[in-house]
Amino acid sequence: MLLLNPGPVTLSERVRKSLLQTDLCHREPEFFDLQDEARHRLIAAYELDPAKWSAVLMTGSGTAAVESMIAGLVPEGGRLLVVENGVYGDRIAQIAQQYGIEHEVAKYEWMQAPDIDAIIAKLDAGTFTNVAIIHHETTTGRLNALDQLSRACAQRGIGLLVDAVSSFGAEAIDFDGGGVTAIAATANKCLHGVPGAAFVIARRDALSRAASRTYYLGIARLAKLQNARNTPFTPSVHAYYALVEALREFEDEGGWRARHARYAALAEQVRAGLAKLGIESALPAEESSVVLRAYRLPAGVTYETLHDALKAKGFVIYAGQGGLSKELFRISTMGAVTSADMDTLLSSVAELIR
Numbered sequence: 038m039l040l041l042n043p044g045p046v047t048l049s050e051r052v053r054k055s056l057l058q059t060d061l062c063h064r065e066p067e068f069f070d071l072q073d074e075a076r077h078r079l080i081a082a083y084e085l086d087p088a089k090w091s092a093v094l095m096t097g098s099g100t101a102a103v104e105s106m107i108a109g110l111v112p113e114g115g116r117l118l119v120v121e122n123g124v125y126g127d128r129i130a131q132i133a134q135q136y137g138i139e140h141e142v143a144k145y146e147w148m149q150a151p152d153i154d155a156i157i158a159k160l161d162a163g164t165f166t167n168v169a170i171i172h173h174e175t176t177t178g179r180l181n182a183l184d185q186l187s188r189a190c191a192q193r194g195i196g197l198l199v200d201a202v203s204s205f206g207a208e209a210i211d212f213d214g215g216g217v218t219a220i221a222a223t224a225n226k227c228l229h230g231v232p233g234a235a236f237v238i239a240r241r242d243a244l245s246r247a248a249s250r251t252y253y254l255g256i257a258r259l260a261k262l263q264n265a266r267n268t269p270f271t272p273s274v275h276a277y278y279a280l281v282e283a284l285r286e287f288e289d290e291g292g293w294r295a296r297h298a299r300y301a302a303l304a305e306q307v308r309a310g311l312a313k314l315g316i317e318s319a320l321p322a323e324e325s326s327v328v329l330r331a332y333r334l335p336a337g338v339t340y341e342t343l344h345d346a347l348k349a350k351g352f353v354i355y356a357g358q359g360g361l362s363k364e365l366f367r368i369s370t371m372g373a374v375t376s377a378d379m380d381t382l383l384s385s386v387a388e389l390i391r
């Protein structure tokens with residue numbers, strides 16, 4: 038089965054085999070070597086300065102990392118502006134609500150781009166310490182532009198917290214603009230690892246001022262212990278094996294730029310192939326990520342029909358979320374999938390709608 042859903046991804050044989058390594062106690066030096074390698078490679082993935090940035094690992098899915106980032110890196114008494122144009126922006130607002138973090142939501146239609154000028158005007162009018170935004174809003178495949186917002190945050194001393202769960206490893210991220218305080222991501226999307234390991238990459242100065250609102254996901258303690266080759270709890274050891282092997286493979290294949298190019302070619306192949314069959318993209322290609330694209334269901338074909346027909350051919354696609362479930366379907370090109378696989382996918386769709 039080939040997974041064209043937005044994570045978990047189809048594994049390469051190299052990563053799959055890494056799961057079969059020797060059993061490991063998480064209190065032994067061999068585990069801390071693994072943890073150190075994962076942390077170093079995550080920082081190196083975007084050529085970040087390890088004196089300024091630190092990668093903090095945790096056991097959980099991508100949401101664990103987002104929750105850890107929001108709960109820890111909005112300081113005590115801080116105020117958060119949440120940019121929402123999809124399911125994942127809404128999730129951050131719910132996390133802020135859950136932890137009693139004072140926040141406001143800048144809400145946009147799910148098919149729309151956020152109005153960055155209006156958001157900057159809100160920053161000037163308010164007393165926000167932080168802004169949270171989704172980089173690639175997987176709900177629609179939209180890539181939210183970060184650069185202008187990041188610069189505006191930097192100029193105002195506001196910390197930008199980015200959900201990069203479905204962009205880290207495949208899209209450019211403006212770490213140098215000065216506004217980004219932290220990003221949250223996971224092993225099992227663009228990095229091609231398995232579910233169970235997630236991480237936050239944060240500025241060291243922000244980590245040193247982190248709030249302590251949550252126990253298990255407390256980012257300051259995780260960082261402090263990991264820096265001392267330690268861990269507070271039992272991590273998903275096998276997921277760490279896979280993450281490290283996936284990061285080695287990522288480097289061997291040319292890093293995020295090569296992955297971006299590979300995804301872009303696959304996404305364009307799918308877009309052009311579906312367009313020939315009369316299936317329209319939900320967003321213009323230049324507003325979409327290369328990681329996942331949303332398409333309009335063809336007239337007279339329900340998502341269930343399309344999904345089941347493609348599953349019978351060995352492909353798992355993904356439904357639209359919430360109110361978009363009747364209109365859209367989504368195809369991700371993450372993971373060990375090839376151009377030949379996409380040809381088979383397209384001919385299977387052609388067969389169905391003919």
Ligand SMILES: *Cc1c(COP(=O)(O)O)cnc(C)c1O
Nearest residue numbers: 098099100125173175200202203
């Ligand atoms: C996948 C995803 C998440 C996290 O989902 P999990 O199921 O917790 O891994 C968060 N944000 C975005 C943008 C995502 O695509």
